[in-house]
Amino acid sequence: MQMMIGVGIELGQIAKGVQNTPPVVPTSPVSYVASDGWQATHPDPSAFDPTTSDPVIVNRQGFDANGTPTLVTDTLALTTRIRLPYPDQETLTANQIALSDFVYTGDTIEATTNASTVPYPKPIAMWLNHDRERATTATHTLRLAVAHAHARSGRPVAAVKFILSDGTTEVTQTVSAMSSISYAASGLTVPHFSADMDLSTLQQGSLLTVDAVIYPWVGEAFTISVDADSYPSPNLTTLRLLNDRTGDYGTGYAYVDGTTGVDATGAVSADAPTAAATPFATIASAVTAIRAFNAATFGRGNDAGGGIVRLAEGVYGHSAFKTQGSAVDIPLVIEAADPLQRSTTVLTDAGSSKFNGIPPWLELRNITLRKTGSSVVFLDNGANSADGLLVTKGCVWDANATNYYGAWVYRVGRMVQIDCGIGAGGDPRQGNFFSTEAIMVTAIGCERCAGTITYQAAGCSDLPEFNLRDPLGSRPAMEGVFLGWxxxxxxxxxxxxxxxxxxxxxxxxxxxxxxxxxxxxxxxxxxxxxxxxxxxxxxxxxxxxxxxxxxxxxxxxxxxxxxxxxxxxxxxxxxxxxxxxxxxxxxxxxxxxxxxxxxxxxxxxxxxxxxxxxxxxxxxxxxxxxxxxxxxxxxxxxxxxxxxxxxxxxxxxxxxxxxxxxxxxxxxxxxxxxxxxxxxxxxxxxxxxxxxxxxxx
Structure with a gap:
């Protein structure tokens, strides 16, 4: 039995005659395809033999590697006679044969009536970028993992067109070759489509919209801004990217050192080494100073976004700094001063709950997040929707041998974890199901860091479980869920x-x-x-x-x-x-x-x-x-x-x-x-x- 899923070819390539001879058009062994798209009527079922039956040649809409519409021909097999339902399961239907794959409502079959009402399957995708990234060079890499029912030739779809827009000018790039990226924390690799996007013609300092059109081998084009979720969402949606290719947006650096820092004399500077010479003692004071610096230097009043707080080696107890850390375009960043010392650059919950303690948008990079209290709230911005955003990149999550508490990471809205691992004290199981609050996890290239409120995950190792749930409270329905590698x-x-x-x-x-x-x-x-x-x-x-x-x-x-x-x-x-x-x-x-x-x-x-x-x-x-x-x-x-x-x-x-x-x-x-x-x-x-x-x- 020869089954479908053959490589698509253009309709004109189905058969070729000699010169000046019309092409031979294949006929079909079935006369009618039912509305369910997989049951077909056979003219002589008593003589049906799946090993010798002619295949069904189906002409379909699809795309080529350039994203250009084309007719695709797939070959479907007739697999078996179909029985009657219970209690007559030992009796065959009069003339119904099962197809090896679906015929869709837009398909055509020579000499066959297609009554299928089955729509073409949509692509399913997941960004490997997080929302509110900052592009600091003339090119920026976008990455999209994709799946589709009619994958073939080593690619899930024929092509992906990436789109960046500043509202006036649009830059696009269509790619068909796949890339792969490996993550240190998990040791796993994710195949995907990627494009190095040229930002030179887009407005400096503008917040770009990141979009894509996915062109399947078989089916209809899928445009994220039209066919996926409205922005923002924990499901597939468009992203926002700050175009700071010239660096004119401005960055205020503040260093924190729990041993030598002094809040009264700490200073923010656009020059990182200068800021390192006058560290603060606490994160909250450093963030307050960044907000004032942004207003005075860059004209961004009441906005700590884009500022970077760097922590010297040491252990820092978390205290609230939500009001000091508000952001307009991109998150405030807190990171280790030395990324190689992330295991000894530690932020703890300090043993007591801090409700509404972090700004709505926050990015933590290359630090250890350690649990010290029992049932305490650690990271919480009070989000009740997907407007909140917590990004952790290259971090270590350490339970410190304490008990599990589902609200340790609490109301943060969207939570994106990239290349994060687990410390010696075990997994604190951040991002877990707790009541109806807004926490919606995307995990990329992490060791175990997904939790039970994971909406999508790619390239993660040692995950204990996944639950696709109905919508509940502030968490919307999981749509177009992507779990890959x-x-x-x-x-x-x-x-x-x-x-x-x-x-x-x-x-x-x-x-x-x-x-x-x-x-x-x-x-x-x-x-x-x-x-x-x-x-x-x-x-x-x-x-x-x-x-x-x-x-x-x-x-x-x-x-x-x-x-x-x-x-x-x-x-x-x-x-x-x-x-x-x-x-x-x-x-x-x-x-x-x-x-x-x-x-x-x-x-x-x-x-x-x-x-x-x-x-x-x-x-x-x-x-x-x-x-x-x-x-x-x-x-x-x-x-x-x-x-x-x-x-x-x-x-x-x-x-x-x-x-x-x-x-x-x-x-x-x-x-x-x-x-x-x-x-x-x-x-x-x-x-x-x-x-x-x-x-x-």
Whole structure:
């Protein structure tokens, strides 16, 4: 059986005749595609044989590497006859055949009526930049991680156009080649699209709008400013970037030294060495002086934004400085005077709660944040929406062997953590679920620093869990969630390690390039994606190049009384066990909304080590599904380098790189969703194994 997902070609390249001979137009083996986009009517089902049936040639709208619209041709296979629902599951329908992937409402098929109402899936993306960055050179690098159901040729989409605007002038750059970036804290690599943007024609000192247009191989263009969230948001939205390419915006430096500093004689200067000679004793005094300096020197009254407070080595107890640190364009920065001494440049909670203690926008860089109190509030700006912004870059979070308290980092609005790690005293689990307050975490390249209010994460190691939640209080719905190139590992939880239990709409969810390792006392599912009596609909679910080891993946069940639509695209994943339950399990004839999962529509080249929890075969009763997808295998030893999950030594922290000779499927030519894995290894089509970490077999 030859399955779809072939490399797109222009319509005129489908077939070529000899000179002066009209091209041969392929006919279709089906006459009608149903409204669900995956069931097709066959003229002679009694003679249907999936191994010899002609494919369905589908013409689709899409884009090329320049972002230019083009017609794309994909080849879909006819996979199996479709049965009747419970209790007649042993009887086949009269003439319905399952397709290997969806036909969308905008597609055309020669000699076939397309009644599909399924829209093209949207791209799912995540910025690797944070909001309110400051560009201090003539070029500034923008980075966007992307996923899409119809990835191919080592790229999730055909191209991305990056856009910078000062409100009058616009600079754009379209890129198709992918880049990768590695993070020291996690040791992981994130493939993405990047562009070095030229700021020379944009107004100096202006706050630029950062936008992008994503051009999928198949589907419609996605413009962030139009199709994503309104600014500001913890979900995908536009960003703001200060254009300070000439340096004329101005920076006031203030140094703080708890040993030699004196608040009465401390001074701010635009020259860092000059400021270092007259340090302050406290952060609050330094920030107050920066605000006055900005007003007097740069004409920015009541604004400490853009100022930089540098801490000498030492331990500093946090005291409130919210009113002193207000900002207009960009955050106030507090950082270690010597970035190499971040482990000994420490800011603590000082043992007592500081409500409303930090400014609305604050960036902390290269310092250790240490917990000393028990149930105390440390960082809190009183935010009740996404207007708040706390950025931590290159920081160390240290629990100092104290107990967990969910409000240690409290109402900060958006919280973006980049390249942060955990100290010797353990993880304080900042950014966790607490009441209905506004804290919404984005984690990039961090060690463990995500918490349970994480909206998106890329390139993070040792994450204990993820929960996609319904909106609550000041936290909006999680839309277009992106989880890519992370390692989740948990040996103690009684909950699923990755849990999704909320409606998933057209913006979708991307789970790409991740490892989930279940070990120790964990007994629940490694991943529960709208399963276990979940009645939420789910669409545009993209699951690619993942390794789920040690425990089961429960995905997109319909095991209750309510029938809803649940669909997903899944390729190149390795599961320990895989379960999907539907009408037969529930004894509910109407429960067919997740049949695309059971019939593996949009699935290929996945592997399941130990089958389903009830079967190692494919049939109407099996939780593995009705049929195997193209390239799918089950029941084997993957030959890991070091299995420390439940199926190995059960100690956690394993290496899930397959050894040469592994029976794992390989990524077919032209079909890889990305060019590299989460360790930066190249994915070589036709040679590399599936999963999150690949080797050449």
């Amino acid at each position: 992370n390692v989740f590992s948990n040996g103690a939880t009684t909950n699923p390690i990755v849990s999704v239990s909320a409606p998933i709409g057209p913006r979708g969810i991307a789970f790409v390039g991740n490892i989930i390792e279940s070990w120790g006392n964990t007994t629940n599912a490694a991943i529960r994606l709208n399963a276990d009596s979940d009645t939420n609909p789910a669409q545009n679910v993209v699951v690619q190049h993942n390794t789920v080891t040690g425990e089961r993946a429960n995905m997109l069940y319909l095991d209750g009384m309510l029938n809803v639509t649940k669909t997903a695209h899944a390729r190149f994943n390795l599961f320990h066990r895989f379960n999907v339950k539907s009408d037969v399990f529930a004894s509910q004839p109407a429960n067919s909304g997740n049949w695309p999962i059971r019939f593996k529509v949009g699935w290929s080249h996945n592997a399941t080590l130990a089958g389903a929890n009830n079967s190692s075969d494919f049939n109407a009763l099996s939780w593995l599904g009705e049929i195997p997808a193209d390239g799918e295998i089950t029941g084997f030893d993957p030959l890991w380098q070091d299995d420390r999950s439940h199926s190995g030594t059960d100690t956690g922290g394993g290496s899930y790189t397959p050894m040469p000779g592994s029976p794992l499927p390989k990524v077919p030519l032209g079909q890889a969703a990305y060019a590299t894995d989460l360790l930066g290894n190249p994915i070589i089509a036709g040679q590399s194994f599936i999963g999150a970490v690949t080797t050449v077999g």
